[in-house]
Amino acid sequence: MAGKNHYDIVIVGAGPAGLMAAIAASEAGARTLVIDKGNKPGRKLGISGGGRCNVTNAADLDTLIRHLPGNGRFLYSALSRFGSREIIAFFEGLGIRLKEEDRGRMFPVTDKAKTVVDALVAEVKRRGAELRLQTPVRRILYENGAAVGVELTTDEVIRSRAVILATGGKSVPQTGSTGDGYPWAKQAGHTVTELFPTEVPLLSEEPYIKSRELQGLSLRDVGLTVWNGKGKPAITHVGDLLFTHFGLSGPIALRCSQFVVKELRGSRKAESGRTSPNEGAGEASGSTPSVRLTLDLFPNKTRDEVNREFLKLSEAEPKKAIKNVLRGSLPERLIPLLLGQTGLAGDTTYANLPRQTLSDLATLAKAFPIAVTGTLSLEEAFVTGGGIHLKEINPSTMESKLTAGLYFCGEILDVHGYTGGYNITAAFSSGFAAGSAAAERSCEDRT
Numbered sequence: 280m281a282g283k284n285h286y287d288i289v290i291v292g293a294g295p296a297g298l299m300a301a302i303a304a305s306e307a308g309a310r311t312l313v314i315d316k317g318n319k320p321g322r323k324l325g326i327s328g329g330g331r332c333n334v335t336n337a338a339d340l341d342t343l344i345r346h347l348p349g350n351g352r353f354l355y356s357a358l359s360r361f362g363s364r365e366i367i368a369f370f371e372g373l374g375i376r377l378k379e380e381d382r383g384r385m386f387p388v389t390d391k392a393k394t395v396v397d398a399l400v401a402e403v404k405r406r407g408a409e410l411r412l413q414t415p416v417r418r419i420l421y422e423n424g425a426a427v428g429v430e431l432t433t434d435e436v437i438r439s440r441a442v443i444l445a446t447g448g449k450s451v452p453q454t455g456s457t458g459d460g461y462p463w464a465k466q467a468g469h470t471v472t473e474l475f476p477t478e479v480p481l482l483s484e485e486p487y488i489k490s491r492e493l494q495g496l497s498l499r500d501v502g503l504t505v506w507n508g509k510g511k512p513a514i515t516h517v518g519d520l521l522f523t524h525f526g527l528s529g530p531i532a533l534r535c536s537q538f539v540v541k542e543l544r545g546s547r548k549a550e551s552g553r554t555s556p557n558e559g560a561g562e563a564s565g566s567t568p569s570v571r572l573t574l575d576l577f578p579n580k581t582r583d584e585v586n587r588e589f590l591k592l593s594e595a596e597p598k599k600a601i602k603n604v605l606r607g608s609l610p611e612r613l614i615p616l617l618l619g620q621t622g623l624a625g626d627t628t629y630a631n632l633p634r635q636t637l638s639d640l641a642t643l644a645k646a647f648p649i650a651v652t653g654t655l656s657l658e659e660a661f662v663t664g665g666g667i668h669l670k671e672i673n674p675s676t677m678e679s680k681l682t683a684g685l686y687f688c689g690e691i692l693d694v695h696g697y698t699g700g701y702n703i704t705a706a707f708s709s710g711f712a713a714g715s716a717a718a719e720r721s722c723e724d725r726t
């Protein structure tokens with residue numbers, strides 16, 4: 280197949296998945312076109328990692344998969360072939376020096392996402408693939424059970440031997456990720472699992488949130504646990520947390536968010552089909568459904584150790600009011616709230632300190648309850664959960680099991696991970712797999 284509007288492979292979406300697919304496909308000898316509706320490629324990549332582009336994570340394969348809690352195992356084969364080590368080598372091969380920061384996060388030494396995006400685009404072109412911007416695709420063309428090209432919104436038709444859908448999720452739609460790929464996949468017989476926001480701030484209607492008394496309070500190295508409807512911990516993350524005017528944000532709130540979404544979804548389903556008494560996750564009948572979270576201010580200490588620490592501090596300064604004593608151990612802005620909840624008067628001194636109340640304070644400092652009622656929207660989330668059902672996709676090639684010549688990669692898949700470079704790694708890795716496999720298929724077709 281040759282000619283102006285004939286390609287071996289058409290890739291829709293010039294995010295990390297589509298650009299890497301184009302590089303792999305053209306490297307394997309396929310005549311490749313990447314199309315994006317935006318005026319710039321890699322717009323979301325450009326704002327990732329705070330605008331510095333968290334290009335990958337230096338973690339090993341098992342750790343990568345653990346940090347992709349949304350079906351990361353599906354990418355085992357793709358990540359084994361093209362994982363973080365290969366991504367790092369790939370960029371260094373392009374002359375882009377990377378540096379490792381906390382928790383294995385890799386960034387360009389320039390601290391500019393543009394360095395990464397420009398290098399990817401230059402490599403796409405160097406390998407001979409074409410890139411068309413400001414070119415929205417309207418639909419995918421299917422004939423006799425195979426993907427055979429795309430139709431643009433200008434009515435122009437581009438024919439190809441394979442089509443790769445790399446249109447991303449639905450989060451932050453101003454970057455171009457508006458979920459266009461899902462209906463195209465459905466048309467090819469695919470199931471799209473329920474979409475939901477992940478890596479997203481949490482909402483709470485607790486009085487201390489509504490009063491905004493904690494707004495802006497940032498806590499380092501604390502623990503956050505999401506409890507399920509059976510009263511068991513669903514997940515605990517340790518790290519930094521930020522109180523906002525609507526609830527919780529910061530790395531561990533984002534990491535917990537997908538578990539909150541799942542618990543809320545579960546409790547809503549249970550509520551609609553429930554005949555037995557309410558046993559949902561922290562929800563009272565008639566009130567806004569909520570999920571119970573607890574904040575651990577001392578994740579590296581037991582409750583008894585915290586209790587002993589409080590007692591020791593108070594004993595060391597017997598004339599000092601407890602509210603001032605605790606400043607050495609607790610975030611200052613939390614002290615009135617914790618004292619209020621335990622009923623301990625702030626001016627109590629060591630001589631009249633009720634031991635049981637102090638012990639209650641330690642319990643509260645280890646498990647401060649926060650009822651969470653939801654999250655910000657899918658559009659406001661960093662990542663989209665859910666996507667193309669993985670049972671319908673070959674995990675080695677990313678090819679549809681239902682429609683020949685149709686491939687998927689990146690966030691459109693029902694795979695999602697924590698921020699920290701894991702989603703971008705998943706996009707590069709699945710993009711590489713799809714591009715290589717589609718090229719192999721189209722080159723076989725040619726012979």
Ligand SMILES: Cc1cc2nc3c(=O)[nH]c(=O)nc-3n(C[C@H](O)[C@H](O)[C@H](O)COP(=O)(O)OP(=O)(O)OC[C@H]3O[C@@H](n4cnc5c(N)ncnc54)[C@H](O)[C@@H]3O)c2cc1C
Pocket residue numbers: 291292293294295296297314315316317320321322323324326327328329333414415416417445446447448450451454455456457458459460660661662688689690691697698699700701702703704706
């Ligand atoms: C603010 C922010 C920060 C983030 N930080 C991190 C982080 O630190 N670590 C991490 O791992 N992940 C992070 N992510 C997530 C990560 O950026 C995405 O998972 C990743 O970009 C997905 O890549 P993709 O190629 O699948 O899709 P996208 O990057 O979403 O690209 C899809 C492309 O498809 C194009 N497109 C869509 N529809 C059409 C159409 N009809 N015609 C033509 N083109 C179309 C779009 O214009 C877009 O350019 C962050 C996301 C956001 C929003």
